[in-house]
Amino acid sequence: MLKKVVLLVPPGTTPFEFGVICEVFGIDRSETGGPSFDFAIATARPGPVRTSLGFEMLIEQDLSVAAEADLIAVPAHAFGDYDPAYLDVLRAAEQRGAWVLSVCSGAFMLAEAGILDGRRSTTHWMYTERLARDFPSTTVDRDVLFVSDGKVVTGAGTAAGIDAALHIVRTELGAAKANVVARRMVVPPQRDGGQAQFIGNPVPECASDSFAPIADWMLENLSEELSIADLARRALMSPRTFARRFRAEMGATPAAWLNRQRLLRAQQLLEASEESLETIAAECGFGAASVMRHHFAKTLKTTPTAYRKMFAPREAG
Known part of the structure; x- marks a missing residue:
């Protein structure tokens, strides 16, 4: 059962994708028939973390809170060298059978950790060729909103993170719970189509x-x-x-x-x-x-x- 969710915040985290994970998993919706999760936000070095837009977020918890999480989520963030502590958290989550979710460029951290090896994956259409080139052990699908390969879920760009997150809620808790979250967010419970419709249009x-x-x-x-x-x-x-x-x-x-x-x-x-x-x-x-x-x-x-x-x-x- 999905109970504890931990959102990782590496340097250069993008605010929208960060907010998507907070909105889906961080709000107690039990009064309206929706889910409630034990939600935590963590970073490798607690303190101010600079976002992609230049402002800082104060993150007080370190990665130890992720040790028993049922879901580890990685938002989009700036490309660069990853602190090995993030990679260790992701590997440990996969090994114990927890869910792992990335949104947009967050897929690169999953790939660096090796948990996309032998799996299908996706990321924002602007980065799919780079992901396929840099990590040839994963099969990259550029035409979908998200890919769920086992309990590793990679979402495409930006709002597709909502689709990926709702997929996990739906799979773990059922359509009714996912629909409560979707209604509160004023989004479709499940979209058809793929990100190909957005490329170059x-x-x-x-x-x-x-x-x-x-x-x-x-x-x-x-x-x-x-x-x-x-x-x-x-x-x-x-x-x-x-x-x-x-x-x-x-x-x-x-x-x-x-x-x-x-x-x-x-x-x-x-x-x-x-x-x-x-x-x-x-x-x-x-x-x-x-x-x-x-x-x-x-x-x-x-x-x-x-x-x-x-x-x-x-x-x-």
């Missing part, structure tokens, strides 16, 4: 949440057969324009986005209800349990029954 003009109403309506009507033609009529667009703009703004095709939301709803119902698989499949828009099983196997690499057994509440014994 200009930032699109803000659409003023133009797809928010139709997305909300889709979520409220997951049990219905939602065709592109029907959705386009509701959005007052042609089917072709609707499909193109939806993908541009939501990061996935309407069909892929719907499948992901139906999976998330099914995960929630499997965790929180005793309804049959056929009933859940119908409520989520899969139609039949066999179709739902197909999507679970394809996307989650498990079955609805196995998922329910893993994440459904257990009676205290």
Whole structure:
């Protein structure tokens, strides 16, 4: 069970990625049904640590607090020589079976520690070639938001760290807990697509949440057969324009986005209800349990029954 989380702060840590880890794991969300972690922030040399933006953060705890952590997180930070103490902490975490998470350039510290050897990994698309060149023992995937290889998770640039962190929460504690965190952060519980969509493309003009109403309506009507033609009529667009703009703004095709939301709803119902698989499949828009099983196997690499057994509440014994 994921209980203790330690965030490492090497020199040159970037504030956003630091904040992502703090936001996901450092806030007690138990009052709203979310998780609560024993969260600590540590550095090799306690005291002021200069960030990538030039200001300093006062970090009072040393790396000894990481000795029994269930998760060690490494944010993006400046390239350079690593204090061996950080590498020792990461190696020890991997050896005892703890989670290890990096965000953006944090993957380079994991690679330097040797724990990416023989594993798939990713980092920000600007650094993927460098990671592959400097550490040929890892297979670098530049087209994904994060890679989870065993209990070693590497996130791509910046906000993809949220996806990587929520993946760990979802895997350890279930979709319902991860969704509480996502709602509080006002982010999707699980995004489709990959960082390839951001490479070399200009930032699109803000659409003023133009797809928010139709997305909300889709979520409220997951049990219905939602065709592109029907959705386009509701959005007052042609089917072709609707499909193109939806993908541009939501990061996935309407069909892929719907499948992901139906999976998330099914995960929630499997965790929180005793309804049959056929009933859940119908409520989520899969139609039949066999179709739902197909999507679970394809996307989650498990079955609805196995998922329910893993994440459904257990009676205290």
